[in-house]
Amino acid sequence: xxxxxxxxxxxxxxxxxxxxxxxxxxxxxxxxxxxxxxxxxxxxxxxxxxxxxxxxxxxxxxxxxxxxxxxxxxxxxxxxxxxxxxxxxxxxxxxxxxxxxxxxxxxxxxxxxxxxxxxxxxxxxxxxxxxxxxxxxxxxxxxxxxxxxxxxxxxxx
Amino acid sequence: xxxxxxxxxxxxxxxxxxxxxxxxxxxxxxxxxxxxxxxxxxxxxxxxxxxxxxxxxxxxxxxxxxxxxxxxxxxxxxxxxxxxxxxxxxxxxxxxxxxxxxxxxxxxxxxxxxxxxxxxxxxxxxxxxxxxxxxxxxxxxxxxxxxxxxxxxxxxx
Amino acid sequence: xxxxxxxxxxxxxxxxxxxxxxxxxxxxxxxxxxxxxxxxxxxxxxxxxxxxxxxxxxxxxxxxxxxxxxxxxxxxxxxxxxxxxxxxxxxxxxxxxxxxxxxxxxxxxxxxxxxxxxxxxxxxxxxxxxxxxxxxxxxxxxxxxxxxxxxxxxxxx
Amino acid sequence: xxxxxxxxxxxxxxxxxxxxxxxxxxxxxxxxxxxxxxxxxxxxxxxxxxxxxxxxxxxxxxxxxxxxxxxxxxxxxxxxxxxxxxxxxxxxxxxxxxxxxxxxxxxxxxxxxxxxxxxxxxxxxxxxxxxxxxxxxxxxxxxxxxxxxxxxxxxxx
Numbered sequence: 001x002x003x004x005x006x007x008x009x010x011x012x013x014x015x016x017x018x019x020x021x022x023x024x025x026x027x028x029x030x031x032x033x034x035x036x037x038x039x040x041x042x043x044x045x046x047x048x049x050x051x052x053x054x055x056x057x058x059x060x061x062x063x064x065x066x067x068x069x070x071x072x073x074x075x076x077x078x079x080x081x082x083x084x085x086x087x088x089x090x091x092x093x094x095x096x097x098x099x100x101x102x103x104x105x106x107x108x109x110x111x112x113x114x115x116x117x118x119x120x121x122x123x124x125x126x127x128x129x130x131x132x133x134x135x136x137x138x139x140x141x142x143x144x145x146x147x148x149x150x151x152x153x154x155x156x157x
Numbered sequence: 158x159x160x161x162x163x164x165x166x167x168x169x170x171x172x173x174x175x176x177x178x179x180x181x182x183x184x185x186x187x188x189x190x191x192x193x194x195x196x197x198x199x200x201x202x203x204x205x206x207x208x209x210x211x212x213x214x215x216x217x218x219x220x221x222x223x224x225x226x227x228x229x230x231x232x233x234x235x236x237x238x239x240x241x242x243x244x245x246x247x248x249x250x251x252x253x254x255x256x257x258x259x260x261x262x263x264x265x266x267x268x269x270x271x272x273x274x275x276x277x278x279x280x281x282x283x284x285x286x287x288x289x290x291x292x293x294x295x296x297x298x299x300x301x302x303x304x305x306x307x308x309x310x311x312x313x314x
Numbered sequence: 315x316x317x318x319x320x321x322x323x324x325x326x327x328x329x330x331x332x333x334x335x336x337x338x339x340x341x342x343x344x345x346x347x348x349x350x351x352x353x354x355x356x357x358x359x360x361x362x363x364x365x366x367x368x369x370x371x372x373x374x375x376x377x378x379x380x381x382x383x384x385x386x387x388x389x390x391x392x393x394x395x396x397x398x399x400x401x402x403x404x405x406x407x408x409x410x411x412x413x414x415x416x417x418x419x420x421x422x423x424x425x426x427x428x429x430x431x432x433x434x435x436x437x438x439x440x441x442x443x444x445x446x447x448x449x450x451x452x453x454x455x456x457x458x459x460x461x462x463x464x465x466x467x468x469x470x471x
Numbered sequence: 472x473x474x475x476x477x478x479x480x481x482x483x484x485x486x487x488x489x490x491x492x493x494x495x496x497x498x499x500x501x502x503x504x505x506x507x508x509x510x511x512x513x514x515x516x517x518x519x520x521x522x523x524x525x526x527x528x529x530x531x532x533x534x535x536x537x538x539x540x541x542x543x544x545x546x547x548x549x550x551x552x553x554x555x556x557x558x559x560x561x562x563x564x565x566x567x568x569x570x571x572x573x574x575x576x577x578x579x580x581x582x583x584x585x586x587x588x589x590x591x592x593x594x595x596x597x598x599x600x601x602x603x604x605x606x607x608x609x610x611x612x613x614x615x616x617x618x619x620x621x622x623x624x625x626x627x628x
Contacts, residue, residue: 004227004237037236062236068252068400070161070312079194079219079236080161081253086382086398087589088562092249095225095559096238110602111585118558118578131581155227225557243539243555244432245409248402267445268428275401275421288424318541318551351550376550382566384475384626393508393533393550394475395567406563409539410552469541 005060006036006151009097009121011112012046012105012128020046020104023126023140025053027101030144032059036151039096041066041089042073042080046103051076064093091115098151101143102128122150162217163193163308166254166278168269169203169262169285177203177261180283180297182210184258187301189216193308196253198223198246199230199237203260208233221250248272255308258300259285279307319374320350320465323411323435325426326360326419326442334418337440337454338363339370341415344458346373350465353410355380355403356387356394360417365390378407405429412465415457416442436464476531477507477622480568480592482583483517483576483599491575494597494611495520496527498572501615503530507622510567512537512560513544513551517574522547535564562586569622572614573599593621 008031012024028050031038038054040047042063051061055076063077068084083089087108094100094115102113102125109128116123117133124146125134135150137143165188169181185207188195195211197204199220208218212233220234223243230237240246244265251257251272259270259282266285273280274290281303282291292307294300322345326338342364345352352368354361356377365375369390377391380400387394397403401422408414408429416427416439423442430437431447438460439448449464451457479502483495499521502509509525511518513534522532526547534548539555554560558579565571565586573584573596580599587594588604595617596605606621608614 007227039238060236062238064238070164070255079217081196081219081221081238081249083249084252084400084402087586088398088559088566090586091559091562092238092240095241098227107585107589107604111582111589114578114582114585115558115561118582133578241557241559244429245402245405245555247429248405252402264428264432264447268425268432271421271425271428272401272404275425290421321541353552374550376552378552384478384569393531395510395533395535395552395563397563398566406552406554409555412541 006098006148006155007039007096008036008147008151009039009093009100009112010046010050010103011040011093011100011109012103013109014043014045014047016045016049016104020127021049024049024103026140027103027143028053028059029057030141032057034144034148036148037062039064039093041093042077044074046105048074048076062096064089064096087111094119094121097121098155099124099147101126101147102134104128120154122154124150163255163305163312164196164253165193165304165308166196166250166257166269167203167207167260168197168250168257168266169260170266171200171202171204173202173206173261177284178206181206181260183297184260184300185210185216186214187298189214191301191305193305194219196221196250198250199234201231203262205231205233219253221246221253244268251276251278254278255312256281256304258283258304259291261285279311281307320412320462320469321353321410322350322461322465323353323407323414323426324360324364324417325354325407325414325423326417327423328357328359328361330359330363330418334360334441335363338417339367340454341417341457342367342373343371344455346371348458348462350462351376353378353407355407356391358388360419362388362390376410378403378410401425408433408435411435412469413438413461415440415461416448418442434468436468438464477569477619477626478510478567479507479618479622480510480564480571480583481517481521481574482511482564482571482580483574484580485514485516485518487516487520487575491517491598492520495574496524497611498574498614499524499530500528501612503528505615505619507619508533510535510564512564513548515545517576519545519547533567535560535567558582565590565592568592569626570595570618572597572618573605575599593625595621
């Protein structure tokens with residue numbers, strides 16, 4: 001039977017360390033290999049790395065942009081959706097996701113983690129805010145596996 | 158050179174006449190043949206017909222859903238994004254589009270037409286609200302051609 | 315018994331004719347005399363005139379602002395709420411209202427009229443878009459009376 | 472000279488301990504005594520207590536509601552604005568505030584704290600999430616004083 005894809009948000013800062021970039025890229029690749037749709041804010045840093053990784057494995061990527069100019073999306077965003085909502089678009093990223101993976105991150109990421117937990121979207125964390133309810137994982141591979149497991153549990157998939 | 162795709166919103170009612178359904182399907186197919194991304198509310202009626210037409214020609218379709226359940230998307234939506242915003246998601250459809258095509262439609266469609274015109278997103282209309290600023294066209298083919306021309310003019314594409 | 319106030323949105327353009335300004339001011343005064351809360355976009359033109367009228371009669375006024383700077387509110391807004399949503403805040407004005415009065419108006423006003431009708435918020439119109447479902451009235455006094463009657467019917471008040 | 476009021480958000484959970492309730496009530500009273508407008512989610516618990524405190528001192532209270540029914544507001548909300556946005560309305564509370572005071576709180580509160588910090592709205596915390604950037608204070612009185620000081624600094628007031 002046909003089963004619709006899982007949607008996993010990758011959340012993290014537009015400014016990231018080389019380790020975070022490498023991790024995000026591996027996560028994007030892993031999600032694509034599992035045929036999941038990657039949803040993110042469409043910006044630089046962790047978002048761009050995750051999209052680049054997903055593209056390298058032929059995956060689908062969606063960027064829900066803070067601004068109203070589509071050209072602000074990083075070049076690996078397949079579907080770029082300007083919103084003009086600023087940081088309020090963070091909530092839309094969470095609403096669109098079956099699970100979220102947080103990589104590092106600043107206050108914007110924290111808001112997404114919190115909105116996810118407030119709306120029962122499970123969150124896996126890799127070197128991110130230590131918030132009760134976030135499942136901390138040690139590697140990108142564990143992040144992908146954990147997010148997919150939690151997403152399946154949520155969607156009954 | 159690589160040129161990013163144009164995004165065209167197809168807006169119209171979830172309850173539609175056979176003529177509107179046929180027109181929407183032809184519009185979806187035409188957009189897909191031009192490699193445009195179809196954005197819509199992801200529901201039934203005009204939205205479903207447009208997505209079906211786009212799928213039949215291998216096009217990309219995005220549904221920005223009113224509710225928070227992804228399964229409410231029609232089956233031809235490729236990327237389904239729940240928002241939970243109700244009718245307020247109409248503004249997001251418009252923000253994500255370089256041009257819009259209105260087919261028939263009720264008040265929700267009118268709100269999208271008005272928001273588009275208020276934010277300088279050009280609108281082509283096929284048997285829809287007669288509002289100054291909407292370019293009325295006689296056929297689905299003219300709707301596609303008009304929307305693509307206006308979208309290119311807006312994006313400088 | 316204590317009865318909560320009715321909330322009536324006054325919608326119209328930031329650029330208005332002297333006749334529209336006079337009408338909006340009379341509407342604002344009428345709403346205040348009926349102890350209704352006036353909700354609007356908080357801008358100039360019709361919005362400012364309605365707020366001025368309400369203030370002259372000791373009424374409460376709320377401005378749901380498009381931008382993120384509270385100082386953009388007209389000086390007769392009692393409660394000024396920046397949103398940063400641009401035209402998408404139009405939907406919030408409608409959501410906050412038990413009924414709406416449209417005075418003249420451009421595309422932004424039309425979007426509010428349409429969103430109101432799409433969400434079963436009754437609309438009274440004075441020299442505005444002629445849309446089926448809008449109750450056209452000849453005078454500011456009739457606009458106030460009509461909006462209050464429709465608001466009461468909707469809230470069971 | 473006339474100076475517009477400061478707007479301070481009081482954020483916290485709808486389920487609160489007696490200590491949190493008492494603190495929120497004192498905070499609401501303190502804000503009202505300083506002629507600040509209290510903005511909150513309009514619900515129960517910390518929100519209701521803060522509004523009650525503000526009302527007891529003749530202050531203004533605004534509830535930006537998650538749902539679309541105005542009657543869900545607690546009885547001390549002066550201006551009740553339904554949004555129908557669910558948890559996404561948290562961002563609007565933050566946008567409407569010059570500073571925020573967090574009292575205890577669950578994930579929704581954390582999302583507001585994070586959105587505030589992400590958008591440069593200063594946050595004072597009383598027994599709440601320990602997040603870098605939140606100014607922790609020991610008493611309701613210190614919360615009010617700190618929030619007003621930070622709000623003045625932000626608005627140049």
